[in-house]
Amino acid sequence: MSYVGRSDAERKRMLETLGLRRFEDLLADVPEALRMGSPLAVPGPLSEIEVRAHVGELAAQNDAAKGALCFLGGGMYDHYVPASLPRLVFRSEFLTCYTPYQPEVAQGTLAVIFEFQSMIAELAGLDVANASLYDGGSAVAEACLVARAHTGRGKVVVAGGLHPNYLQVVRTVVGAENVIAVPAEGGRVDAPRVARELGPDTAALVVTYPNFFGIVDDALPDLARRAKEAGALTVACAEPLSLALLTPPGEWGADLCVGEGQPLGVGLSFGGPALGFLAAKKDLVRRLPGRLAGQTVDGQGRRGFVLTLQTREQHIRREKATSNICTNQGLLALCATVYMALLGKQGLREVANLCFQRTHHAAAQAEAKAGLRLAYDAPFFREFVLALPVPASEACRVGRERGVLVGVDLGRFDAAWANHLLVAVTEKRTKADIDRWTKVMAEIAGSRREVGAEVGSR
Amino acid sequence: MAQVPAGLRYTKEHEWAKLDGGVVTVGVTDWAQEQLSDVVYVELPAVGKAVRQSDAFGVIEAVKTVSDLYAPVSGEVVEVNTALADNPGWVNESPYEKGWMIRIKAKDAKELDALLDATAYGALLEEAHR
Numbered sequence: 334m335s336y337v338g339r340s341d342a343e344r345k346r347m348l349e350t351l352g353l354r355r356f357e358d359l360l361a362d363v364p365e366a367l368r369m370g371s372p373l374a375v376p377g378p379l380s381e382i383e384v385r386a387h388v389g390e391l392a393a394q395n396d397a398a399k400g401a402l403c404f405l406g407g408g409m410y411d412h413y414v415p416a417s418l419p420r421l422v423f424r425s426e427f428l429t430c431y432t433p434y435q436p437e438v439a440q441g442t443l444a445v446i447f448e449f450q451s452m453i454a455e456l457a458g459l460d461v462a463n464a465s466l467y468d469g470g471s472a473v474a475e476a477c478l479v480a481r482a483h484t485g486r487g488k489v490v491v492a493g494g495l496h497p498n499y500l501q502v503v504r505t506v507v508g509a510e511n512v513i514a515v516p517a518e519g520g521r522v523d524a525p526r527v528a529r530e531l532g533p534d535t536a537a538l539v540v541t542y543p544n545f546f547g548i549v550d551d552a553l554p555d556l557a558r559r560a561k562e563a564g565a566l567t568v569a570c571a572e573p574l575s576l577a578l579l580t581p582p583g584e585w586g587a588d589l590c591v592g593e594g595q596p597l598g599v600g601l602s603f604g605g606p607a608l609g610f611l612a613a614k615k616d617l618v619r620r621l622p623g624r625l626a627g628q629t630v631d632g633q634g635r636r637g638f639v640l641t642l643q644t645r646e647q648h649i650r651r652e653k654a655t656s657n658i659c660t661n662q663g664l665l666a667l668c669a670t671v672y673m674a675l676l677g678k679q680g681l682r683e684v685a686n687l688c689f690q691r692t693h694h695a696a697a698q699a700e701a702k703a704g705l706r707l708a709y710d711a712p713f714f715r716e717f718v719l720a721l722p723v724p725a726s727e728a729c730r731v732g733r734e735r736g737v738l739v740g741v742d743l744g745r746f747d748a749a750w751a752n753h754l755l756v757a758v759t760e761k762r763t764k765a766d767i768d769r770w771t772k773v774m775a776e777i778a779g780s781r782r783e784v785g786a787e788v789g790s791r
Numbered sequence: 792m793a794q795v796p797a798g799l800r801y802t803k804e805h806e807w808a809k810l811d812g813g814v815v816t817v818g819v820t821d822w823a824q825e826q827l828s829d830v831v832y833v834e835l836p837a838v839g840k841a842v843r844q845s846d847a848f849g850v851i852e853a854v855k856t857v858s859d860l861y862a863p864v865s866g867e868v869v870e871v872n873t874a875l876a877d878n879p880g881w882v883n884e885s886p887y888e889k890g891w892m893i894r895i896k897a898k899d900a901k902e903l904d905a906l907l908d909a910t911a912y913g914a915l916l917e918e919a920h921r
Contacts, residue, residue, distance in 0.1 A: 619832065619852075644831075644852045653850070653859070 395603070396733065402766055404695075406716045406757025407545070407741040408469065408496055408593060409607075412574070412684070413761050414600045414672070421671050422664070429663055436640045442663070443638035446626035449670040456573055457590035457612035458581025464624040464661035466609030469593025470502035473539060473570050475622040475656055476589040476611060477507050480537035480566040482620045482655045489537045490530045492556065493517025494544030495570060497746040503539070520546045520709030520718065527556055531563040541570045542582060546709060546755065547692070547716025549579060557586030566617075573597055573610065573669075575714045577681035578689065589613045598672025599665050608665035619645055622656030687760035688715040695758045695767045703775035708753055716757045718743065721777065725754040728777045737773045793822035793916060796887055800863060800903045801912035802845075807887065808863035810900055815864045818891045819851065819882065822916055827853040830882040833860075833875045835892055840868045842895060844902050849892065851882070862895065864902045870894035 339347075344356070353359065360368065379387065403411040422428070426441055436443060446464045453462035466472045477489045489507050491500060491514045504512050515527045522540065531538060538560035543549045557567040568589045569582035574596045576582075582590040594608035613621060619642065627641030647654040673681065696717045699705045708720040721728055725742035732739035744751035758767065795801070800808040805823035809816045824830065832852040842848045842862040849860040871893050875881060882890035897903075907915065 619834065644855075644857045649855070650857050653857070 396738075400736075401733070402737045402762075402769060403601075404740050404756050404758060404762070404770055405738050406547075407755050408498070408595075409601055409604055410596045410715070410757055410759055411601055411761055412596050412598075412759050414598050414668075415675055417675060418598050418668060418671050422667050427664075427667055437638075440638055443626045443640070445667050445670050446624070446661070446663070447628055447638050448674070449666045450626060452670065452673045453573070453594075453610045454612050456576040456581060457569075457571065457587075458576075458583030459587070459590055459612040460583075460615035461618050461621070461625070462610060462612035463621050464626055465594070465663070465666040466591075466611055466623055466658060467662060468607035468609045469496070469570065469591070469595075470499040470609075471506070471658075472591035472593075472609030472611050473499050473568065474503045474506035475609075475658065476568040476591045476613075477503055477537050477539065478622065478655055479589060479613065479617055479620045480568060481507070481511075483566060483617055484536045484564065486534050486536040486565070487511050488513060488532075488535045489539065490515065490527060490535055490560075490565075491539040492522040492527045492541070494520070494522060494541040494546065494548065494550065495539060496541070496545045499570065517544070517546070520544070520548050520711050521550045522552050522556060524552045524556060528559050531560055531565060533564065535560070535563055535565040537566050537568050539568045539570060540587075542579070543572055543575055543714040543716070546711075546718050547713040547757070548709060548711045549575075549714055550711070554585040561586065572714070574681065574685050574688065577678075577685040579714075583612070583614070588617065594665065594669045597669035598675075599668050606662070606665060608662045608669060610669075618642065620655045621645060623658040624661050684760050685714075688758065691760065691762055691767065692717065692756075692758040694764070695756065695762070695770065698767060698771040699756075699774055702771050703778050705774060705778055715759065716755060719754045719756060719774075721752045721754055723777060723780070724751050726751075728754055728774075731777050731780070732773050735773045735776075737770055739770060739773060739777075793820065793825055794887070795820070795822075795909050795913045795916070797909040799887075799909060800906040801909070801915075802861055802863050802906055803915065804859075804861045806861055806863050808903060808906060810897070810903060813897055813900060814869060815866070815895045815897050815900070815903070816891050817848075817860075817863055817893050817895060818886055819860070820912075821886045822919075824883045824886045824890070827851065827856065827858065828883075829854050830879045832879055833882065833892060835871045835873075835875070836868050838868055838871055842866065842868060844905075852879075860892065863906055864895055864897045865899065866895040866897040868893050869896045 450462040450464060454460060466475055481487060489512050491503060491512060493516045500514055513530050515523050515530060538556060540553045540556060542553060560567045566588040567586055568591060569587035571582050571590050571592045573592055573594055590612045592610055594610045599608055625641050627639050629637055629639055631637045643649055647657045647659050692715050696707060699719060705719050708718040725744050728739055729742050740754040740756040743753040743755050801820065805820045807818055807820050830851060830853050834850040836848050842865065844862055844865045846862055847859040848862045851858050851860055872891050
């Protein structure tokens with residue numbers, strides 16, 4: 334018997350087996366008053382052609398980044414995904430979201446995870462990385478759990494500049510009562526206030542590099558040192574592509590480096606799925622969440638791969654495990670691995686450098702041609718914040734009408750940022766694209782001046 | 792048959808305790824290491840940490856399992872066998888000598904009277920075998 338589309342004859346046979354006359358007899362125990370009395374009003378069946386047409390109409394209502402000029406960021410970025418990447422990633426030998434349940438049988442999968450870990454560890458400047466986590470936010474939270482287990486302390490100090498959504502995840506996972514969030518000051522960490530919060534009960538200091546506003550904050554190494562003096566671990570939430578240019582967090586004092594791997598060949602896909610990564614110093618390896626692939630030799634001395642240190646994990650350590658993550662984001666980790674392998678060290682550097690150059694060009698254009706100003710005076714990588722004379726939501730609306738997604742309205746995260754627009758510029762944005770964006774931004778800035786003039790004349 | 796040296800005290804969770812001048816040396820028994828098989832890691836507390844009798848003070852990891860380590864006596868950890876970090880196999884080779892784990896300065900050594908002696912522990916193992 335198939336699982337769909339039961340025929341009348343099959344229904345009859347089932348009812349006979351159960352010794353019933355009609356289907357409604359099965360509902361005898363449901364009081365009459367609670368029954369609907371008439372069939373559920375669902376539309377009738379559609380043919381495949383009709384379904385495709387209907388779903389196509391629904392999909393056309395989406396505001397896809399694909400059709401517009403995209404300057405959106407704030408966690409997800411419109412980087413170029415080389416054509417060879419999907420060709421490799423969608424091979425049936427690879428195409429799975431999970432580490433396999435009998436892992437050592439899937440040597441290819443484990444080899445990929447091992448490569449992923451090695452590359453992430455190198456970018457982070459740390460000894461070891463895990464097989465990946467769900468997303469950047471949960472990676473930050475998991476790192477905080479590692480720090481709490483390692484130090485035996487409870488408090489987590491989050492320095493300003495962490496993605497507001499990530500902060501919510503940390504509060505949820507770690508417990509809001511254990512989290513002290515010190516707001517940013519001028520787009521950077523409020524170092525004196527953060528330092529004051531670091532004490533004998535602090536498990537972790539969380540910093541972001543570059544931060545939510547795109548800013549590369551040079552106060553972080555000193556804060557990491559102060560966290561160490563207080564006996565706390567430093568968790569750096571880092572953007573992986575930027576690490577091709579910047580000093581790796583492991584080299585300036587971070588004990589754990591986590592973040593969102595989406596920029597590494599994952600693509601936008603309407604804002605998801607995402608790819609969390611987590612790297613750490615070697616002495617934290619037994620506290621790490623998630624899976625770890627290791628390299629070894631088999632009985633005949635041949636290179637092979639295994640899942641290692643599984644005693645950390647929940648299926649063995651039960652409630653004493655640091656984390657209840659027993660899987661990884663296999664498919665997207667594969668994307669990132671293929672991406673990094675395709676580009677290589679030099680290629681990653683070039684992409685990061687292009688982003689940096691184009692972002693700075695766009696910021697300069699906004700100031701010079703659109704008469705706008707940057708909200709913060711600080712070094713930035715691939716994103717910057719504009720302080721607009723109008724609400725950022727209004728700027729986004731005007732931009733959409735012109736086919737340009739001009740940036741992320743930061744008012745969505747904090748009412749105090751209602752006029753702040755977060756603009757991201759990837760290597761895909763050409764000079765002509767930036768000119769077009771600048772024109773729209775000038776129009777937005779100008780509309781305000783006109784409104785102002787009208788009001789003034791009255 | 793697992794070795795159960797006389798003169799030591801034993802917990803039902805298979806730790807041994809050896810009292811010497813107010814300081815209690817702690818490890819796991821021969822039977823415990825046999826059951827665990829290859830020990831790969833022992834997580835031990837820092838010197839100075841206060842422990843309470845019957846509370847977990849550390850974790851022992853074998854290839855396929857993990858087990859808590861329970862303090863046989865209350866007091867302060869005064870010494871830790873740091874060599875186990877590089878030689879976890881000592882727990883298997885020499886559970887009562889090289890494989891010792893921590894030394895506790897006992898708050899009240901009389902607490903040990905509540906533990907099993909070698910005869911009672913041996914009987915416990917007999918029971919487990921049956």
